[in-house]
Amino acid sequence: MRCVLIVSFLLSLAAGVVGGSLENVTYDWHKVVRIKTGRQLATIQAKLSTLTFEKWNHDIDRHMDIVLPPDQLSAFEGLGLDFHTMHHDLGRSIRTESTSGSPWKRQLDSSWFESYHPYTDHLMYLADLQKSFPRNSEIINSGKSWEGRDIKGIHVWGDGGQGKPAVLYHATVHAREWIAAPVVEYIATELISGYKRGDELLKGFLDKYDFYIIPVANPDGFIYSQKVDRMWRKNRQPGPNNSTCYGRDLNRNWAFGWNWNPKGASKDPCEETYRGEAPSDTPENQGLDALVHKLRDGAGIKLYVDWHSYGQLIASPYGYNETLYAPELGIWTKAASTMSAAIYDASPDRTTFTFGPSGATLYAQTGTSPDHVYAVGKAAFSYCIELRDTGDFGFILPPSQILNSAKEQWEGQKALITILDDVFFDGVGPAILGESELTRVPGAQ
Known part of the structure; x- marks a missing residue:
């Protein structure tokens, strides 16, 4: 949450x-x-x-x-x-x-978004999606989970081949947040189907960016939430020193800002926000961080989104420091406002998303992915998006809301990526940012 x-x-x-x-x-x-x-x-x-x-x-x-x-x-x-x-x-x-919902019949259509699915079906959906776009996509593996599962995703690109600036999405970091995976799967599906039918906007996206989409970043925890405890949040790594408590919070375990604020995470392995014994001491985050470094050292990361639930929020760095503001906050806030408006317009029930820097708007959160992928991965835009809802259902979001949740987020991402085009391809970036270039956190490695 x-x-x-x-x-x-x-x-x-x-x-x-x-x-x-x-x-x-x-x-x-x-x-x-x-x-x-x-x-x-x-x-x-x-x-x-x-x-x-x-x-x-x-x-x-x-x-x-x-x-x-x-x-x-x-x-x-x-x-x-x-x-x-x-x-x-x-x-x-x-x-x-x-x-709820009918069994999935391995069709790449809206029936997938009528119900929640077991982890093995998510892997099959990814495989089928890749097969539908074989020349411009591949299944990727960002590493392994604690229990040895591959953390799989899909990499999609357009004309001109691979190697363009990256858009990186990952979801289901927290196991019980089931809505996150189908939302990013819907985005991947729409990108591919739109490109294949010749949609000029979507062709432009894929011709300018490589998309890396990982629907389930915490497979062990996700499976545990489906089979044992629906409310499970963390990964399934054993606690230290013969602790009887299992799991680390993968979104308190990133290296940047890990030990900055005692209010931002817990040192207790039995608590939900347990940060781990050392920065990035989870195999899940080590693999994702390796991918972040690879993309950073290649053509760079233009957009990063970590998808969660619930609360209907669009949060930008910083989370680890409640009073520190990134120099890009102005453009991030403008982009989040545009994204929120697009979501509202696309939603039949006028879903409203609030936005702002996570530490100042919400509370201190240390060792989080948006801070790390911005400061270390040098992502130009970096967000955590908390999906539906605001307090009617919480984590147990009815399957009837999956498709609308996915559709509204897709419209939000189209609006956001259009802003990327304005900043990086239309030559107006410095004017919008008020700077000659995007600046970084001094000393970030």
Whole structure:
């Protein structure tokens, strides 16, 4: 959630924390509520301190989303808090989410986006997509997961062959954020189908940029979330020093800014935002970072997006420092505003995305990918996008919202990439940026 989230400490869910257990974690009759906080935050936290619950979000200055087990419901209702219910029975919502939609019939059409799918189907979808565009695409592998799975994606290009400036997307860094993978798969599908039918805008995109799209950057955690604990967030790496807690938060493990702010991540291996024992000590991030360096040292990275859920946010660097602003913030904000407007116009329910630098707009987040790929990977544009929604469903977004989520993001990306063209190909970049060139963080390696 929001490139964040805290510890799952329900004693009844301990099997989901202890990595050796394959006992299915159930959430039957667990209730998810959003509590209005604001100026009453301290008072609300004091009242909640008497309860056992799981916290879903970290944006607590405005509201707090929590999961309450059945034995805590009566005590919670007695606190007299201002709240609304997101899920009356989380277990039932999870079962509905998993069983909705018809089986996929290996067709590259909208039927794929009618339901969520097992990991093996995502690999087949990528393979079929590549076969539909064989001369201008390839399956890539950014490395291996802790459990030895290849982290696969698709590389797509246009006329003139490979080697142009890169657009890099990856998703499902946090295992439970299922909506992220189909969104980037939709973008890949639209790029290819549009190019094949001769769409001039999309041909222009692929003729100017190489697209690298990785739908599931955390395959071990994603599979665990499908088979064992739907709310699992981290990877599946064992904790240090014989810890019984498993997993590192892959979006607190990047090297840049890793140890900058004690509020930005946790040192506790049992917490959801556990950063690891050292910068980039996860194989998943090591492989992705190697790809970032390769692209940086080639034709460069023009756009990077790390796709998450939920919150409907477009966040740019910096996250690690709440008061430091990048010199490109002006153009990033203008681009995010244009992207947000395109999403709003494309959405049948007028979905609104807010935007800004993540540390100042949200809260401190250390060791995150947008900071790292900007500062170290020298990406010209770098974002974390938090997908639907803002608090009706949270992580358990109904399958009926997959396609609209994907379509609105596609329109947002078309608007954003058009801005890339204005900056880098139409000769107006310095005028927009107010600088002679894009500047970097001093000393970044």
